[in-house]
Amino acid sequence: MRSAVGFAMLALVLVIVAMVSALTAMQLAIHGQEVSVPALVGLTPAEAERAVGGLGLQIAIERQYYSPQIPEGRIMSQLPSPGTKVRRGWQVRVAQSLGPTRVEIPDVTGQSEHAAEFNIRRRGLDVASMAEVETPGIPADQVLAQSPPANATQVLAPKISLLVSAAADPQAFVMPSFVGQPLGSVSGTLTDSGFKLGSVSEAPPVGAAAGDETNPEAVAAQPPSAAQPSPASVIVSQVPAAGQKVATGTVVSFEVR
Numbered sequence: 193m194r195s196a197v198g199f200a201m202l203a204l205v206l207v208i209v210a211m212v213s214a215l216t217a218m219q220l221a222i223h224g225q226e227v228s229v230p231a232l233v234g235l236t237p238a239e240a241e242r243a244v245g246g247l248g249l250q251i252a253i254e255r256q257y258y259s260p261q262i263p264e265g266r267i268m269s270q271l272p273s274p275g276t277k278v279r280r281g282w283q284v285r286v287a288q289s290l291g292p293t294r295v296e297i298p299d300v301t302g303q304s305e306h307a308a309e310f311n312i313r314r315r316g317l318d319v320a321s322m323a324e325v326e327t328p329g330i331p332a333d334q335v336l337a338q339s340p341p342a343n344a345t346q347v348l349a350p351k352i353s354l355l356v357s358a359a360a361d362p363q364a365f366v367m368p369s370f371v372g373q374p375l376g377s378v379s380g381t382l383t384d385s386g387f388k389l390g391s392v393s394e395a396p397p398v399g400a401a402a403g404d405e406t407n408p409e410a411v412a413a414q415p416p417s418a419a420q421p422s423p424a425s426v427i428v429s430q431v432p433a434a435g436q437k438v439a440t441g442t443v444v445s446f447e448v449r
Contacts, residue, residue, distance in 0.1 A: 225279050225280050226277045226278065226279055226280075227247040227248065227249065227277070227278065227279075227280060228247075228274075228275055228276070228277060229244075229249070229270075229272050229273070229274055229275065229276045229277075229278055229282075229284060230243045230244065230247070230274060231270075231274035232244070232251075232267045232270045232274075232284065232286055233262075233267050233268060233269065233270060233274075234262065234266055234267065235266060235267050236265060236266055236267075237251070237253060237265075237267070237286075237288065240267055240284075240286065244284055247280070248280035248281060249278070249280070249281070249282050249283070249284055250281070250282070250283045250284065251283070251284050251286060252283050252284070252285050252286070253286055253287070253288050254285050254286070254287065255287040255288070255349075256287065256288050256289075256290050256349075256350070257287055257288075257289065257290060257348050257349055258289075258290045258291065258292065258293045258347055258348055258349070258350070259289040259290070259291065259292070260292045260293075262289035262291075263289065263291060264289055264290055264291030265288065265289065265291075266288070266289050267286045267287070267288060267289070268287050268288065268289040269286065269287045270284055270285070270286045270287075271284070271285045271286075272284065290350065293345065293346065293347050295315055295316055295317060295347075295350065296315070296343060297317075297340055297341070297342055297343055297344045297347065297352065298311050298312065298315060298342060299338075299341075299342030299343075300312065300335050300338055300342075300352075300354070301335050301336065301337060301338060301342075302334065302335060303334070303335050304333050304334060304335070305322070305333050305334075305335065305354070305356050306333075308335045308338075308354060312352050316350065317350050317351065317352055318350060318351045318352075319351065319352060319353075319354060320349070320351035320352060320353045321353045321354075322353070322354045322355075322356060323353075323354070323355050323356070324355075324356050324357070324358035325355060325356075325357065325358060326357070326358050326359075326360050326361075327357045327358075328360070330357045331357065332357055332358055332359035332360075333356060333357065333359075334356065334357045335354050335355070335356055335357075336355045336356065336357055337354075337355040338352055338353065338354055338355070339352065339353045340352065362439035362440050362441070363439065363440050364437050364438070364439055365385075365437070365438055365439070365440075366435060366436070366437060366438075367430075367432050367433065367434055367435060367436045367437075367438050367442075367444075368434060369430070369434035369435075370427050370430050370434075370444075370446070371427050371428060371429065371430060371434070372426060372427065373426070373427055374423060374424055374425065374426060374427075375392065375421055375422070375423055375424070375425045375426070375427060375446065375448050376422075376423025376424065377423075378427060378446070379423070382444055385440075386440040386441060387438075387440070387441065387442055387443070387444055388441060388442070388443045388444070389443075389444060390431075390443040390444055390445035390446075391445045391446075392421045392425075392445070392446050392447075392448060393421070393445075393446075393447055393448075394421060394425075394447070394448065394449065395428045395429065395447040395448060395449050421448045425448035425449060426448060426449055427446045427447070427448050428447050428448060428449050429446070429447040430444060430445070430446050430447075431444070431445045431446075432444065
């Protein structure tokens, strides 16, 4: 009996020891893969690559900024910061210095979008963003403002944002009904309102309406009208129909009698 109890106690102790050993080994394996991020600010990209490469880390240059303090080509900021514990294989993101601002910011206000973008890029700068706004009285595709402004100093990034005038949307109208009105007066009204007169055709005779389509001989017996629509002709249908939304310059066609 005593030997069985002793054997059970020994087995329990061995299990506990095995569990503690496994946990210790796991913690050592996990923490053994962690490294401290080195300080990279002031180094060249090649020097930074060597500094992180030996620790199993990677480096990625994500931004470039002007800096009067950090020489051109050297790293001016990093993330994570120095001393941070990270796993091996982690990517350290850095920004590279372009040195002091040497490029003069051009004045592109009043230029077309294409001309402004050309003048910006030929100076080694980039267009950061471009926004459009409708401005009455100003032609479309014209630069209204820029940021940073011309000849600005202490510029951080080699990019310029532009505000460009946009073409105004055509004015919308609700198409009125011209049915029952003479063609001559309606034509003048359309022209004065900025619309265009489309095709004008004679409506089929009343006897050739949809109800007579069952009698092809009756329809064929009616001679085609050779008369051309006159200003006194009365409108019987229109396209677009009354009530539809239309814009200036829309073509309106009629059938008349």
